[in-house]
Amino acid sequence: MSDDSSSRTLASQLRDELHRYSPGEKLPSSRALVERFGVSPVTVSRALAVLVADGLVVTRPGAGAYRAHPGAGETRTVDTSWQQVALTAQDGHVALDASGVSANLAVPPPDVIAFNGGYLHPTLQPERALAAALAAAARRPGAWERPPLAGLPALRSWFARELGVTAAEVLVTGGGQAAVATALRALARPGSAVLVESPTYPGALAAARAAGLRPVPVPADAGGIRLDLLRDALTATGAKVVYCQPLFQNPAGAVLAPDRRGELLELVHAAGAFLLEDDWARHLGHGGPLPAPLVADDPFGAVVHIGSLTKATSPNFRIAALAARGPVLERLRAVQVVDSFFVPRPLQEATLDLVGAPAWPRHLRALSTGLRDRRDALAAALRRDLPALASATLPAGGHCLWTRLPAGTDETALTTAALRAGVAVSPGRVYFAAEAPAPHLRLGFADTAGADEITEGVRRLAVACAEVGVTVR
Known part of the structure; x- marks a missing residue:
């Protein structure tokens, strides 16, 4: 226990x-x-x-x-109804909604199988290596001194080698979500549009809205964001930021097609805009070579890159990096300093120990195998029990399958029924910046113990589908 x-x-x-x-x-x-x-x-x-x-x-x-004496723990009743006016009366008020993010962060009860999660199951986390790195970092002389604001030079150099940039172009941040929020605030003024793939990561939508920005969807297909529609959107909105996940896009799993990479950079640069490259899943490949980050091939300085280690380690290991060229890097640094000063030095020291240890490449190889096995187990279980939800193609990386539901399906009713049946799933609606073109589910497989649990989870999902009348065959 x-x-x-x-x-x-x-x-x-x-x-x-x-x-x-x-x-x-x-x-x-x-x-x-x-x-x-x-x-x-x-x-x-x-x-x-x-x-x-x-x-x-x-x-x-x-x-x-x-x-304690009676009443010591009681809370005095306070009339806070005035806050409804105070919070909405200002010009430019934006209603914040983190429900899409919160749903994926919520930890289901112990008897519920987590298909809604976006982090690794404990059996996939490098717990022993993390513990050793944290212990060693805590004992290192100077570990509790203030770090440089941009991050430890050695850690910036490690990220730079991973990305194909220089250490001077890297800023260490406290996790990918913090980096997204920092970048959006630095790159766009409140009230302006930010173009996003459709569907896209709900955390980016929430961060954009919290910054007073207006997310505008640009549909994507199997080859990533559609450049014909992006060109139209840049012209129509005058947007100066395009948020994109070129590698294992969340939730659809797409990889930006090779013939779109150069044209995407040229389109964004011609519009005088920035491309915010969220490279969250670079360490979650299922085997095979990976394309270089867009920032490595950017001849214009238009790319602001985000790379994170959290998804490949533990939800508590919140370490990431922003990479950019030119004056925008100072803007990014200024926003981070105002928000959080710097990333704690012991965490940065532990990161250096972790990625420099022989256990790190072994962990990445084991993680690749573990994710691929779980992906295949989920796909096989869907083909057997829920063929109408099975995908024709499987992503080559990432932590989820994106499945389209039959037309007319009530996502809320299905996700509620699924929870009653003992499996938590993510409704597709929260992944769209505007009206969803069709009902979907995102089924995560990373936060599962393995094939047996996945098979049981799909069986429970089939029970929920039957309860709400979703056609599964």
Whole structure:
């Protein structure tokens, strides 16, 4: 049993026993609780912290824990209705909606199979290598000193080698989502349009809207963003930012066609715009050679590149990089400094240890195999139990399958029924900047234990489809 689950169990037991103590009466010592319940001191500390947060217990340093007096944990009722006016009365008000992102970040209950996740299952994470890197970094002399604002030189150099740029053109950031938000705020003024692939990553849509920008969809196909429609959109909107995922696009899995790469750069440059290249999945290939990042082939300085290590490691290992050429790099740096100062040095030091260790290439090889096996297991289960949802082609990288539902399907009803059946899926609507052309589901396979769990998840999804009347054959 994990420390977290043990502490929750102990907190529940102690909560049930609080009636035995008078308000202000001292509870048994931590040592007594350790001996009585056979748990660790850390578990006791976490359990008491839960009760403190609930207002049921108060702690006094050096004295112990005491039952709180009645009313200590009560919250005074405050009339906040005035905020509805205050939050919407300003000119340029933008209603923020993070529901699409939150749905994919939500951790399902233990008995629910997670097809909605975008991070690696613990069995795919390099947990041992991460632990070793973090431990070594914490002990390194100077590890707790302030780092350079742009990032440690050695880490910037490592990212530069990966991208085919120079270290001076790299800025270390606190994860890919933070980099997207920083770049959008730096590149476009509030109220302007930003062109996005359709469908696209909901986190980019949320970040654009939070920055006061207007996402305008440009349809994509199997070869990536459609350049004929992009040309029209640039002319119609005057947009100065194009957000694009050229490699294993989320959610569709497309890779930008080789014959579109140069023309895309020329189109964006001719419009006096920037191409925001979100290269989030470079370490999630399923085998085979990968095209170079667009920033490496950019002759104009039009590309602002985002590369992240989070997806290939752990959701908690939030480290990424922005790469750009010219004055825009200073703009990016200024926005990041205002928002967060810098990325913590111990995390940067740990990243250097991780990517420099022999375990790193071994992890990437194992990850490639693990993702490919899960992708194939999901595809096979769909062909068997839900052939109407099976894709004709499979992505060569990434962590999900993008499937079109039969016309008229109610995505909300299906996702709700799926959760009742014990499987969490992502509705397609949140991946579109405007009205969705058809109902879809995104089915993630990275946050699963393997083929057996995937097979059971598809079986449960078939039950949900039957419940809401979705034709599956």
